[in-house]
Amino acid sequence: MARDIPAATQALLEGRTLVVRDFLRITARRRDNGAPVSECFWSDLGDVNFPVIDPETRLAVSYDFKGVGALIAMDPIPMVSNLTVQTLSIQFSQLEDRINELLRKYDLRQADVVVWRGEFDPATMRMLEPADVRFVGYVDGAPVDTPAEGEAGEITLECVSTSQELTRSNSDVRSHESQQIRAPGDDFFKDVAQVDKIKIFWGGPRRIKAVGVEE
Template sequence: MRITGRVRETGEPITEAFWSDVGNVNAQVMDADSGLAVGYDFQGVGSLIAIDPIPMVSNLTVQEVEVKFSQLDDRINELLRVYDVRQAKVEIYRGEFDPETMRMVEPAGSRFVGFVDGAPVETPAEGQEGSVSIKCVSSAQELTRGNPDMRSHESQQSRDPGDDFYRDVTSCADLVIFWGKRGTIREDAAA
């Protein structure tokens, strides 16, 4: 799992990569953006308790995944308390190992790409168990966002100053089109 958050003071991106065993490892994964194999250093946090089943669908529905960690892990606490992980990019990979050599058979495939949608840290009462969970939504969520920009001449000019496509858009509602032999194109225009 890789999470790309931000340093709160500067806004610089910071990437943390974890895997669900002990020890640090450099592993090859298939990059979700380029489709090429790249190597990343993953920190071993045996405290990666659980990842919700990731639905393997071929449609554009927004998928939700929750990842649970132990609250005792220092690296997880640093990630969630020191850095800003709101809307941080999340990538979850799955790799297969050869049982005899314990080496990866091929680069780990990308199983989930999305954003952090919430990271509640539950502080338990004395004698109770606490947990840290990161709620993630898939990047298909971006398809549900609307565009607040209006179709206007001014808006088009800010994007491309020479484009007059929307020049008459505000007066289109006032057009009266006469479909006979005589008439006017506009009510205020002379025949």
Template sequence: MPRNISAANQAALEARVLVARDFLWIVARNRSTGAPVPDGMWSDVGNVSASVIDPDTGATVTRNWFGAGTLVAIDDIPLVSNLSAQTVNIRLSQIHDHVQQLVREYDCRQARVEIYRGLFNPDTRKMVAPAECRFVGFVDKIDIRTPSENEDGAVTMTCASHTQEMFRANTETRSHETQILRATNDNFYRDAATTTSWKIFWGSKQGSVPTQKKRKKFLGIF
């Protein structure tokens, strides 16, 4: 699938004068208050302030990014033209205090993840244009491996793309309590919790009310 890039980035690519750097933006949560805790890291040394293209609004925003070896590696991000959910592994430094604070002090489960790619001019050491977003998703799993002596440790985040939200089932659509939140007089699911135990008599047969298999939902609404 083709990718749209800015004219400045296109010119730098054609001139073969650029250095690529990755930017990782994670919005974790405070374990006590639940408040969002945004954090930015990039694949170079030193702390920088760099501009990126917001994937939600398309506007240019400037954020602070922490360096010094925190972001070790990011898997290749597949480009697909379908609705399948993609996964990307992100490897962070296990011994860095900044990473330790992020994954242990804050809650990163289902944290929003944004990955950007910035192209730098090696002569000016500046980005030729705001970094483009390459991936938006959520942290699906975190593996914190504490090494033994002479072994390597790492913090690996497995992230799933935001496409997975299209296939998330809504478990509340079949409850009476949820139904009356939409309309107070809607009693369609009033007896949904007890119908499985009802006894019926039809001729010589008796027993519980048979139930149909739950149909697979699309977008969690059918």
């Protein structure tokens, strides 16, 4: 999707003075009842409320983001306009209590992940426009490294973009029963279980019989 860049933002980009910050939302699940729980972080200090672009509606919404400062590191996110499956590694320090709580208190398997990139005027540190979406996907792994004595450990979230779902094959059985679940009344697969036993003879009157069935 093409992005319209305001003139003020373009001027800062050309002058190489634009300040950028990353915003992250992780939607995990409660371990007791599976209810979704969202936690939001940003790559600076302090707890703030900033507007971001919703990846589904493309409308601006605001979230409260918890500051993790330099404790967050993230792979570069290429901007692509195709269905390429993207992977993303996000590193946190185990010294961050909020990250530890998220990892140990909630279930992060297949947790939804959204990353935004916010742009700020360096003179005022005001956000120029709602942060735009840079990555939408889910957690594909969350290993925790146990550090040696005196060293700081890391928590790494391995994420994959939602375009990964397009590569999955449909495991549903092509049967009359499964077709009725998808489209009640559709008899396209009604005879699929015995169609390989039917012989069709060409060139004469209509003669269709099943193997082993007497006419």
